[in-house]
Amino acid sequence: MKRTILAFALLLLLSSISFAEEAGSPDEGFMIFGDKNFAAEKTEESKWIFKTGLEYIQYTSNLPEYSGKFESVSAGTKADILGFGLGIGREFYFTNGFSSTFLISAVYQKSLDKSIGKAAEDIDYDLSNVRDAQYVYAYEASLSLNYLLDYKTVDVQPFIDIAGGMGYAEIEKEYIKKKEAPSDSANTTEDYDVKTKENFLFTRLGLGVNFIHFKGFMSYFKVSSMIVQVTDKETIGSSNLSGTTAVVDYDGKEKNLDETEIITTAQLGLGYYF
Amino acid sequence: MKILFIILSSLFIFLSCDTEEQIYHYNKYDDEYAGLVLMAAQECIEENDIFAALDTTNDFDTAEFKVNDVYKITRVADSITNIFFMKITAIATGTPDTMTVVLNGDGSEYDKIINFDSDLNSDMYDNIGLAACNITYKDIWSASGLGSSEQMTLVWDKETIQIADDAGAGDDDDDDDPEAYTEQTDSFRINRDYPLFFSYFNATYSSTILTDGSDSTVNKTGEMTISLIVDTDDDGNYEDEDECTGNVNCSFVTTGFDDCDIAVDTNIVTKSDYTDLFFSYVANTGDCKLIPEFGTI
Known part of the structure; x- marks a missing residue:
C-alpha cells in the first residue's frame, strides 16, 4: 500500500514537472530552453524563491535501553523519518x-x-505488537552560495549552504x-511504552544542486550534515520484562x-x- | 493547477511515510505452537460478543428462558412439515441448576420428558467455543456470527467412509474416491434465548450418500426451526398466547412420556462420523428417540 502511494507520488511529481514544462505555448519558446528559458530572462537579477519537498532525517533516538524476547532498544538507535518542508527566500545575484x-x-x-x-x-493471535512513532519539526534560516551553469535544456546550479535553527522531536x-x-x-x-520529548538546536552544512527549468520552475536535491544539540529532554513511560513483575519507570526531565x-x-x- | 500538482505530490509522499508489517514468530514445528493455539482460542472466546451472550444460558435462574416458555419446532424434510412443541415445565436452581422440558408432538413417538442441567449446558458451551475458535478442529467445524450478541452459526462437516477406494462391489473404477461414503453437514443456529441443546432443533442438515456399486450420490436435506410462542416474563405472565389456540393447546399433556436425560460428549469437537450427534438422549424410561435430521416421520 505504502509503495503504491509512493509510486503514485513520484508519478505526480514527474507529471508536475512535465506539466510545468508544457505550460508555455509554442510562441513562448516551448521546449527551446536554451533559447528562451528562465535563466535567460532572469538569471542576472535577484528574485524570490519558494521551495517545497520531501525531507528525510536520520534522527538519533534517546530511548532507554531494553531487551525483550521479540524486541530490543539500543542506545543511539537511528530513526529514519520522512516529512514535508516549505521554504521561502530571496536569491541575490552577484556576478558571473x-x-x-x-x-x-x-x-x-x-x-x-x-x-x-x-x-x-x-x-490468528497477535503475540507481539511494536509501534514506532517519530515526529520532528524544525525551523531554520539558511544562506547558500550558488553558481549557475547555463545549459541548453536546463540550468544547473550547484550550491553549498549553511543553516542554523531549532526544533522539537518526539x-x-x-x-x-x-x-x-x-x-x-x-x-x-x-511491555515497553516510552516516549522522549526533546528540544534541540542545530547547525547544518549542506551540498546540493538546483535544476532550473522553463518559466522558473525548479527541482532540487540536497544532502546535509547536522550538528544537533539536545538542550532539554523529557522521558515518559515504563517497561516490564518477562519473568518479573517489576516495572521500570523512566519518567524524568533533564x-x-x-x-x-x-x-x-x-x-x-x-x-x-x- | 501546477501548484495543486506540487501540493498533492508532497502530500502523497508524506502519507507514504507510515508502514505496517506482519511477521510470524513460530510455525507448527515449534514447541510453543500448541500453547499458542490454545491462547488464540481463549482470546477468540474472550473477545467475541457471542460467547458472553451464550454464557448467560449457563445460569438457568437469570437466563432469557423461563418456566412455562413454549417453543414451536417446525421440521421440514422430504417436503413434509411436522410441528412439535417444547415447554419448559420446571427450573430448579442449585448445583447444578436443573430443568425439565416436555417435547410434545401431539402423540408422536418423539414425545419425551427431557432432563437437562447447567453443567451439561456448560459442557455444550465449551464444545461450541472449541469448535468455533480452536484451529485444531478447523477441518471439521466452522463458525460465523461470532461478533453478534444474539446468535451464531456453527457448521459441523462430517464424513464417514463405509467402503474405501478399490474395495467392495464397485472396485473397478479409476478414481481415488471411496466406494461408499456418507457426508453430512449440520448447521446449528445457536441462540442465547434458549438452552444450548435446543440448537439441535434450530438447524439445517444436508447429507450426500454414495452406496457401494452406485454411480451417483443421493442427497438428503432436513431443516428444523424453533420459535418462541409463549414468552413468560419474570412475573410469570404469558405473551403471544394466540399461538396456543386451535388444534394446539399450550396446556398440553406433560406427563406419561418416556423420561430422557441429555448426554453431552465433551470430546465431540474431535469427532466427524456422520452418526455423531450434538447431544444424545440417555433413556431413564422407555425408548428415547431423538427427532431425526432427515426422512419422513
Whole structure:
C-alpha cells in the first residue's frame, strides 16, 4: 500500500514537472530552453524563491535501553523519518553566475511504523505488537552560495549552504508481548511504552544542486550534515520484562543538556522562482 | 493547477511515510505452537460478543428462558412439515441448576420428558467455543456470527467412509474416491434465548450418500426451526398466547412420556462420523428417540 502511494507520488511529481514544462505555448519558446528559458530572462537579477519537498532525517533516538524476547532498544538507535518542508527566500545575484540565497524554512517530519507479530501463519493471535512513532519539526534560516551553469535544456546550479535553527522531536516506542500458553504465568508478558520529548538546536552544512527549468520552475536535491544539540529532554513511560513483575519507570526531565549528535538529512523537491 | 500538482505530490509522499508489517514468530514445528493455539482460542472466546451472550444460558435462574416458555419446532424434510412443541415445565436452581422440558408432538413417538442441567449446558458451551475458535478442529467445524450478541452459526462437516477406494462391489473404477461414503453437514443456529441443546432443533442438515456399486450420490436435506410462542416474563405472565389456540393447546399433556436425560460428549469437537450427534438422549424410561435430521416421520 505504502509503495503504491509512493509510486503514485513520484508519478505526480514527474507529471508536475512535465506539466510545468508544457505550460508555455509554442510562441513562448516551448521546449527551446536554451533559447528562451528562465535563466535567460532572469538569471542576472535577484528574485524570490519558494521551495517545497520531501525531507528525510536520520534522527538519533534517546530511548532507554531494553531487551525483550521479540524486541530490543539500543542506545543511539537511528530513526529514519520522512516529512514535508516549505521554504521561502530571496536569491541575490552577484556576478558571473554567482549568487546567494537566503531562505527561511520549516520542516515537519513524521513516521509511524507498526509490526504485528502473529503467533504463526495459521494462528490468528497477535503475540507481539511494536509501534514506532517519530515526529520532528524544525525551523531554520539558511544562506547558500550558488553558481549557475547555463545549459541548453536546463540550468544547473550547484550550491553549498549553511543553516542554523531549532526544533522539537518526539520519539515513541510501544511494544507488548502476550502470553504464549494459557498455563504461562502472568509475568511472562512483556511491555515497553516510552516516549522522549526533546528540544534541540542545530547547525547544518549542506551540498546540493538546483535544476532550473522553463518559466522558473525548479527541482532540487540536497544532502546535509547536522550538528544537533539536545538542550532539554523529557522521558515518559515504563517497561516490564518477562519473568518479573517489576516495572521500570523512566519518567524524568533533564534540562540544560549539552548532548550533541551528528546526523544526516536529505531533501528532494520542487520550487519556483518569481 | 501546477501548484495543486506540487501540493498533492508532497502530500502523497508524506502519507507514504507510515508502514505496517506482519511477521510470524513460530510455525507448527515449534514447541510453543500448541500453547499458542490454545491462547488464540481463549482470546477468540474472550473477545467475541457471542460467547458472553451464550454464557448467560449457563445460569438457568437469570437466563432469557423461563418456566412455562413454549417453543414451536417446525421440521421440514422430504417436503413434509411436522410441528412439535417444547415447554419448559420446571427450573430448579442449585448445583447444578436443573430443568425439565416436555417435547410434545401431539402423540408422536418423539414425545419425551427431557432432563437437562447447567453443567451439561456448560459442557455444550465449551464444545461450541472449541469448535468455533480452536484451529485444531478447523477441518471439521466452522463458525460465523461470532461478533453478534444474539446468535451464531456453527457448521459441523462430517464424513464417514463405509467402503474405501478399490474395495467392495464397485472396485473397478479409476478414481481415488471411496466406494461408499456418507457426508453430512449440520448447521446449528445457536441462540442465547434458549438452552444450548435446543440448537439441535434450530438447524439445517444436508447429507450426500454414495452406496457401494452406485454411480451417483443421493442427497438428503432436513431443516428444523424453533420459535418462541409463549414468552413468560419474570412475573410469570404469558405473551403471544394466540399461538396456543386451535388444534394446539399450550396446556398440553406433560406427563406419561418416556423420561430422557441429555448426554453431552465433551470430546465431540474431535469427532466427524456422520452418526455423531450434538447431544444424545440417555433413556431413564422407555425408548428415547431423538427427532431425526432427515426422512419422513
